[in-house]
Amino acid sequence: xxxxxxxxxxxxxxxxxxxxxxxxxxxxxxxxxxxxxxxxxxxxxxxxxxxxxxxxxxxxxxxxxxxxxxxxxxxxxxxxxxxxxxxxxxxxxxxxxxxxxxxxxxxxxxxxxxxxxxxxxxxxxxxxxxxxxxxxxxxxxxxxxxxxxxxxxxxxxxxxxxxxxxxxxxxxxxxxxxxxxxxxxxxxxxxxxxxxxxxxxxxxxxxxxxxxxxxxxxxxxxxxxxxxxxxxxxxxxxxxxxxxxxxxxxxxxxxxxxxxxxxxxxxxxxxxxxxxxxxxxxxxxxxxxxxxxxxxxxxxxxxxxxxxxxxxxxxxxxxxxxxxxxxxxxxxxxxxxxxxxxxxxxxxxxxxxxxxxxxxxxxxxxxxxx
Numbered sequence: 399x400x401x402x403x404x405x406x407x408x409x410x411x412x413x414x415x416x417x418x419x420x421x422x423x424x425x426x427x428x429x430x431x432x433x434x435x436x437x438x439x440x441x442x443x444x445x446x447x448x449x450x451x452x453x454x455x456x457x458x459x460x461x462x463x464x465x466x467x468x469x470x471x472x473x474x475x476x477x478x479x480x481x482x483x484x485x486x487x488x489x490x491x492x493x494x495x496x497x498x499x500x501x502x503x504x505x506x507x508x509x510x511x512x513x514x515x516x517x518x519x520x521x522x523x524x525x526x527x528x529x530x531x532x533x534x535x536x537x538x539x540x541x542x543x544x545x546x547x548x549x550x551x552x553x554x555x556x557x558x559x560x561x562x563x564x565x566x567x568x569x570x571x572x573x574x575x576x577x578x579x580x581x582x583x584x585x586x587x588x589x590x591x592x593x594x595x596x597x598x599x600x601x602x603x604x605x606x607x608x609x610x611x612x613x614x615x616x617x618x619x620x621x622x623x624x625x626x627x628x629x630x631x632x633x634x635x636x637x638x639x640x641x642x643x644x645x646x647x648x649x650x651x652x653x654x655x656x657x658x659x660x661x662x663x664x665x666x667x668x669x670x671x672x673x674x675x676x677x678x679x680x681x682x683x684x685x686x687x688x689x690x691x692x693x694x695x696x697x698x699x700x701x702x703x704x705x706x707x708x709x710x711x712x713x714x715x716x717x718x719x720x721x722x723x724x725x726x727x728x729x730x731x732x733x734x735x736x737x738x739x740x741x742x743x744x745x746x747x748x749x750x751x752x753x754x755x756x757x758x759x760x761x762x763x764x765x766x767x768x
Contacts, residue, residue, distance in 0.1 A: 555694025
């Protein structure tokens, strides 16, 4: 889509207009944007112009919702181009992406009961926005726009594959292919005393549980990131006298220096995580994971080898695992660093991803030169 922060490129004239209700100046413009969220004829038309000038072997989609809509899948399929989409979230099942509402994990919309997204105001707490997304989802499901026009769906976690099948997707259509990182072996830094969380400070991340567990165990925790929960979480840490330090947004070498100095990485999520790249990147640097048993997180943990798991939302169980990590010997942590890096090399390598995605393309009729 068009956006002020886009890097210039030779095909930018084909980008769809940005949809932003906050800058829309009239009711007519807002209604036009609402229609494009459901099915963007503009995005379809502009993709058609591009495809008239380019020979495309395969269309692989990522995060197309709202600004592009499934219209761009329909256009490729209409031309006989094989189509694939990576499911980075659960949008093709849950209208609100996360299978989560204000009360926690939610699967009310299973079986096509999409009216629940409006009843629960799942989109930004807004009845109007939630009603629009309810209509969007109802239309997509009624015309089976994803089911009919996608040849395959890639899920980075086995959990997402299983969950989509639970919600009615055909097992033959969904392929589990883990994400990859460019793995460059580095010397493993000595483990520090603190546990590190880095990421968005949002309700689904379980940070209240992490702060409460840190207070219970007396284990120092550092939190790198910003988000809507920041003020509330700081107040909670202060009230509990928790040994928690908030570091604000960190990136690049600054962030990786924090990762290298950590004893372990924490991911206390309370929603269905997919295949978190942050964990894979930390694994490559030899850091074990303290992770909640929810979503795709357990797939990353070999208990006592690549990390420790705990019941999602359970403060005492997490406190116990924080204490376990804090008391681990240098020898144990060195063995875990070897195990985490081995997991990256075995399951999350560029070579494995290339082989599996190429095989997928071949299976749907793409002529691949390996």
